[in-house]
Each structure stands twice: as structure tokens, then as C-alpha cells.
Amino acid sequence: MEFKEVLENRRSIRKYTKQAVEKEKVDAIIEAGLLAPSAHNTQPWQFIIVRDSIPEIVKLLKEEGEKHPEDESISKTADTISRGNTLILVYSDRLENPDFTLLSMGAMIENMLLKATDLGLGSLWIGNILKISSQVAHYFELDDTKLHLVSAVLLGYKEKDPKPLERKTLANSIIKEEK
Ligand SMILES: Cc1cc2nc3c(=O)[nH]c(=O)nc-3n(C[C@H](O)[C@H](O)[C@H](O)COP(=O)(O)O)c2cc1C
DSSP states (O other), X not given: OOHHHHHXXXXXXXXXXSOOXXXXXXXXXXXXXXXXXXXXXXXXXXXXXXXXXXHHHHHHHHHHHHHOTTOHHHHHHHHHHHHOSEEEEEEXXXXXSHHHXXXXXXXXXXXXXXXXXXXXXXXXXEOGGGGGHHHHHHHTTOOTTTOEXXXXXXXXXXXXXXXXXXXXXXXXXXXXXXX
């Protein structure tokens, strides 16, 4: 796919077919993430690739949603995850300099989403996973004093292409432009 097409075709996909995502594609998506820039070249990322345990993650997120009925996005995200095929949990292994680490992680995640688009897959960046970071650490027996859950990326073959959401215009985004 042309770079312009990748940029323009990427969107958040919340409905997927039952088709499994090939391991080679998951590996290629993570490898695209590994090419991202990071502050001081720290490369603070680590991953867990979840397939069989997706129902368990959905259950944990649903339980969290029930505790916080005011935030409907939690249970909606749980439903979305249940429709996906592969969930990549994205961890950071650096606890110092959290601003730079988070910026680096964001660059890495965007690389993953663009690669998924390039490979014809749908993807979704999931921040709501943070609502259950301690339950997920317990489930996977991780030491959450050493690894910080930053986000998750859901992958699957998309059911259809949703309409793109409207974007800010160039004119509305520039505060000042000097001569
Ligand atoms: C940091 C971050 C966290 C997000 N978390 C969620 C989430 O938990 N659940 C969800 O359905 N979408 C989530 N999204 C997707 C956004 O809702 C989506 O990117 C935005 O509405 C723009 O739509 P687009 O991705 O199709 O351009 C997240 C996006 C980002 C960047």
C-alpha cells in the first residue's frame, strides 16, 4: 500500500470477522513497532500476545465496567475486544522519565496500527485496558512494579470499513506560522 493510503485508510475498527490473524502478521506488526523512535533510544517496550485468554480479559473488563456504570466506554470496549482476534498488551519496562517513555510508547503504537493497516487488518488502540492493569498483571503473573501496562492493540479482519471521522483542518490546527 502507498504510504498516503496507509495513513488515510487507518481507522479504529470495532467489528471483526471470525478469521484468525496469522502469526506472521502479528510478528510483522510488532516488528514495525520496534522501528519507532524512542527518547534516548531507550526502546522501553515489551509485549504480551493474547489469543486464548481474550475471554478472560473481556470478563475482567466487564466486571470493572459494572463497578463504574457511569463510564459506559469500559463495557463497550470489553464487547469490542470480544469481537477481535488477537490482543497485544503493550508494556513499558522503564519507570523513570514517564513523560518521555509515554511519548516513545505512543510513537511505537502508531507504527503498529499503520503496519496493521498496510497488511489489510483492522486494529484498535485500547486505553481502557489500563482500568484493569492490576487484574491483568495478576492474571499473567507479572511484577507490576517492573512492568507498566500502557495500552493494548486489538487486531482482526475488519467486517467493513467505517466512515472516517472528521478531522481538524490545517487552518484550524496552526496557532501561528511565521514568514
Ligand atoms: C490513547 C488512545 C486510547 C484509546 N482507547 C480506546 C478504548 O479504550 N476503546 C475504544 O473503543 N477506542 C479507543 N481509542 C480509539 C479512539 O476512540 C479513536 O482513535 C478516535 O475516536 C479516532 O478514530 P479513528 O481511530 O477511527 O481515526 C483510543 C485511542 C487512543 C489514541
